[in-house]
Amino acid sequence: MEESESTSDNQRPWQSYHTVYTNAKAGMDGVDKEKVQRVVYEMSKGSKYFENEERKEAFIRQKIEHMRARAAKLSAADLSHYQKVVDKRVLELEASRELSRIWLHVDMDAFYAAVETLSDPSLKDKPMAVGSMSMISTANYEARKFGVRAAMPGFIARKLCLELIFVPTDFKKYTHYSDLTRKVFQNYDPNFMAASLDEAYLDITEVCKERGITGGEIAEELRSRVHEETGLTCSAGVAPNRLLAKVCSDINKPNGQFVLPNDRIAVMTFISSLPIRKIGGIGKVTENILRGVFGINTCEEMLQKGSFLCALFSPSTADFFLSVGLGLGGTDKPEARFRKSISSERTFSATQDATLLHQKLADIAEMLSADMQKEGLLGRTLTLKLKTASFEITNVEVGTAKCYKEEVLWVPQEDSSVQREPEDRNLDSNKEASTSRNEEFISSNQMELLYWVDDYKCSLCGAELPSSFVEERQEHSDFHLAERLQKEESVSEIYAVDLTNYEIYCQDVSEGSCCEPKAICYPRIPSVPVSQLSVSPLQSSSNGIPPKAHLNSLQKGTKPYKETTSKEMKEAISTIPSMSDIFASSRAQNLDLQLQTVGPFFRITAKSLESNRELGRAEGLIRVWFGGKILHLDSIRLKRDTLSMERSIFGIGLFIGAVAIRYGYDCGCRTAELLAINDSDLYHSKLVRFYQRIGFKTVYEVTGSTIGDMAHMLMWGGIGTRMDASIEELLVKWCRRFKSQD
DNA sequence: GCGGATCAC
DNA sequence: TATGGTGATCCGC
Numbered sequence: 001m002e003e004s005e006s007t008s009d010n011q012r013p014w015q016s017y018h019t020v021y022t023n024a025k026a027g028m029d030g031v032d033k034e035k036v037q038r039v040v041y042e043m044s045k046g047s048k049y050f051e052n053e054e055r056k057e058a059f060i061r062q063k064i065e066h067m068r069a070r071a072a073k074l075s076a077a078d079l080s081h082y083q084k085v086v087d088k089r090v091l092e093l094e095a096s097r098e099l100s101r102i103w104l105h106v107d108m109d110a111f112y113a114a115v116e117t118l119s120d121p122s123l124k125d126k127p128m129a130v131g132s133m134s135m136i137s138t139a140n141y142e143a144r145k146f147g148v149r150a151a152m153p154g155f156i157a158r159k160l161c162l163e164l165i166f167v168p169t170d171f172k173k174y175t176h177y178s179d180l181t182r183k184v185f186q187n188y189d190p191n192f193m194a195a196s197l198d199e200a201y202l203d204i205t206e207v208c209k210e211r212g213i214t215g216g217e218i219a220e221e222l223r224s225r226v227h228e229e230t231g232l233t234c235s236a237g238v239a240p241n242r243l244l245a246k247v248c249s250d251i252n253k254p255n256g257q258f259v260l261p262n263d264r265i266a267v268m269t270f271i272s273s274l275p276i277r278k279i280g281g282i283g284k285v286t287e288n289i290l291r292g293v294f295g296i297n298t299c300e301e302m303l304q305k306g307s308f309l310c311a312l313f314s315p316s317t318a319d320f321f322l323s324v325g326l327g328l329g330g331t332d333k334p335e336a337r338f339r340k341s342i343s344s345e346r347t348f349s350a351t352q353d354a355t356l357l358h359q360k361l362a363d364i365a366e367m368l369s370a371d372m373q374k375e376g377l378l379g380r381t382l383t384l385k386l387k388t389a390s391f392e393i394t395n396v397e398v399g400t401a402k403c404y405k406e407e408v409l410w411v412p413q414e415d416s417s418v419q420r421e422p423e424d425r426n427l428d429s430n431k432e433a434s435t436s437r438n439e440e441f442i443s444s445n446q447m448e449l450l451y452w453v454d455d456y457k458c459s460l461c462g463a464e465l466p467s468s469f470v471e472e473r474q475e476h477s478d479f480h481l482a483e484r485l486q487k488e489e490s491v492s493e494i495y496a497v498d499l500t501n502y503e504i505y506c507q508d509v510s511e512g513s514c515c516e517p518k519a520i521c522y523p524r525i526p527s528v529p530v531s532q533l534s535v536s537p538l539q540s541s542s543n544g545i546p547p548k549a550h551l552n553s554l555q556k557g558t559k560p561y562k563e564t565t566s567k568e569m570k571e572a573i574s575t576i577p578s579m580s581d582i583f584a585s586s587r588a589q590n591l592d593l594q595l596q597t598v599g600p601f602f603r604i605t606a607k608s609l610e611s612n613r614e615l616g617r618a619e620g621l622i623r624v625w626f627g628g629k630i631l632h633l634d635s636i637r638l639k640r641d642t643l644s645m646e647r648s649i650f651g652i653g654l655f656i657g658a659v660a661i662r663y664g665y666d667c668g669c670r671t672a673e674l675l676a677i678n679d680s681d682l683y684h685s686k687l688v689r690f691y692q693r694i695g696f697k698t699v700y701e702v703t704g705s706t707i708g709d710m711a712h713m714l715m716w717g718g719i720g721t722r723m724d725a726s727i728e729e730l731l732v733k734w735c736r737r738f739k740s741q742d
Numbered sequence: 743g744c745g746g747a748t749c750a751c
Numbered sequence: 752t753a754t755g756g757t758g759a760t761c762c763g764c
Contacts, residue, residue: 137751394745
């Protein structure tokens with residue numbers, strides 16, 4: 001069997017390319033499947049998409065082999081044990097069989113295409129597809145004769161049918177007609193379950209009883225009423241449960257119906273020869289596995305191979321398979337279903353342009369944000385999805401309660417036209433420069449190692465500090481840290497501002513990392529053409545209340561923030577340094593601090609009152625996130641002049657930080673976030689320690705070693721340590737520092 | 743809880 | 752030239 005397949009592969013290679021398009025589908029009878037297969041193969045061959053499909057198929061084959069081996073290892077004793085499990089489970093499932101309800105599944109015929117034909121009757125009888133050259137949503141029956149079908153890219157469809165007419169999708173129109181159909185459904189089951197714009201499940205038990213007519217008669221009537229209301233045809237299936245009703249509605253498509261009586265024998269007969277692929281939930285992969293490993297083709301065989309299924313699949317999956325074999329599924333009252341996620345994704349041509357990618361992310365984030373606002377929803381988990389040019393997909397998920405790395409989701413506060421100042425992006429330059437700089441930097445690290453000679457003298461400058469001066473030693477160490485950072489800055493003008501680093505990341509990811517998740521060895525990751533953002537799961541919120549209030553009132557067991565604050569904390573908050581405290585205190589140190597804001601962005605500069613020269617600055621922005629506002633710190637940098645000063649580096653950093661934090665507090669932020677960039681291990685650890693001393697806590701290490709980190713790096717502009725701090729806690733912690741100076 | 747995979751429309 | 756967008760679920764760590 002295998003051999004004959006592989007020899008035929010050599011002569012007719014298209015036979016080995018398994019697309020979903022050749023799968024039996026209504027209106028596809030009489031199609032020259034061989035030709036379709038060949039055309040699809042010829043059009044796909046050599047493309048990135050094709051290569052990815054081959055990878056996926058190889059993976060599935062491997063999975064099948066693995067499972068075969070496991071099945072072969074099962075002993076007679078194992079099998080008899082699992083057979084007992086099956087017998088017991090089948091009895092239980094059988095006992096749960098529900099034959100008293102009548103379900104109806106309605107499925108509009110070629111819905112989008114039919115609606116388009118209503119608005120343009122000239123399309124009637126012509127092969128037509130709704131969609132674009134890249135993707136087809138629906139094809140009318142004329143087009144299906146050529147093998148054109150949903151989910152097929154348009155350019156392949158055109159090859160199959162040269163006269164094919166393309167009509168762009170128009171969801172407004174489809175929604176309108178969908179609403180019309182639903183008004184009809186309403187009359188038969190006010191609680192009908194809409195499965196999509198063009199499909200619904202109705203529990204018609206009551207209507208049948210009340211009117212004393214059969215399910216088939218209801219189906220006829222409903223279909224003709226739908227036609228009267230919309231001019232569209234639909235097909236229906238009537239059966240004792242939803243799973244079967246769905247299968248039935250497909251049997252006499254289009255414009256037909258099929259009734260499966262509420263009778264156990266009828267159901268079992270129906271199911272016995274039914275190909276498993278007809279069952280909702282069994283797709284291409286599952287079908288291949290079940291056939292490849294166990295030789296299962298029909299639902300009946302699910303029961304025959306029950307012991308194997310129980311042995312090799314999880315209980316829930318095995319349960320599903322067994323109920324399919326029994327023709328069970330979906331009879332429960334439709335419970336209130338609520339949305340569990342909301343997402344936005346876009347496909348674009350491959351690029352490595354970091355600015356462009358960032359813009360895409362921002363756009364998508366905006367769309368998502370808008371959708372969520374429209375729906376009045378809040379998220380708890382954020383997922384970033386990336387699809388590379390080779391169609392590999394990777395997700396990064398993050399709980400927003402723990403971590404706020406979604407810089408891309410900042411929502412401009414009032415003026416959305418505010419742009420980042422151009423200064424921030426003046427380094428669209430060469431990664432070579434950056435890389436070599438790093439190498440040089442690393443190689444020179446050793447001479448920069450600080451230790452205390454004889455536990456007394458600084459190895460770098462000879463300063464003398466006994467070990468008992470813990471704080472002073474730390475500050476001295478920070479001094480050298482800043483010195484080092486400063487030197488680097490002098491090599492390349494701007495170091496600390498992010499965004500410009502994207503190029504490095506893209507480069508590192510694309511050429512540096514070889515990723516081997518699971519058994520497949522992927523080649524290098526190329527550019528990143530697709531990105532998706534989604535948020536899940538959701539907690540809905542009633543209208544009009546600001547997000548902050550929502551989060552508090554919705555999180556179970558979590559009292560509003562203020563209430564959880566301890567008494568001591570409350571007292572401390574009342575004494576936290578005000579902005580004027582901080583400014584006064586800084587002037588006492590001959591420091592001139594300034595805070596500038598442009599829209600959501602801010603910059604804090606520290607100048608020497610004596611020399612009027614800049615000593616350091618911090619930049620960042622206030623971004624709105626679902627749980628409230630967040631103070632996002634891009635950088636805290638200290639200037640060269642700072643190094644020659646007597647006063648502690650830590651002190652100046654603290655002053656600048658304090659203004660930023662106080663500003664964030666005044667803006668209503670509860671959290672501050674930053675990335676301690678890791679360009680070299682030595683200074684990174686010091687940087688982290690510096691921020692730790694200020695009061696930040698590590699939330700995540702972005703190492704760049706996993707595919708997933710790619711997303712982090714895109715968002716944060718580098719590898720390093722993501723750190724967060726509670727703004728109130730910081731201010732409380734610092735209060736003595738500033739109050740006492742007053 | 744996270745990330746990958748599958749499925750449906 | 753070119754293979755989508757949205758939402759759900761399950762499995763394995």
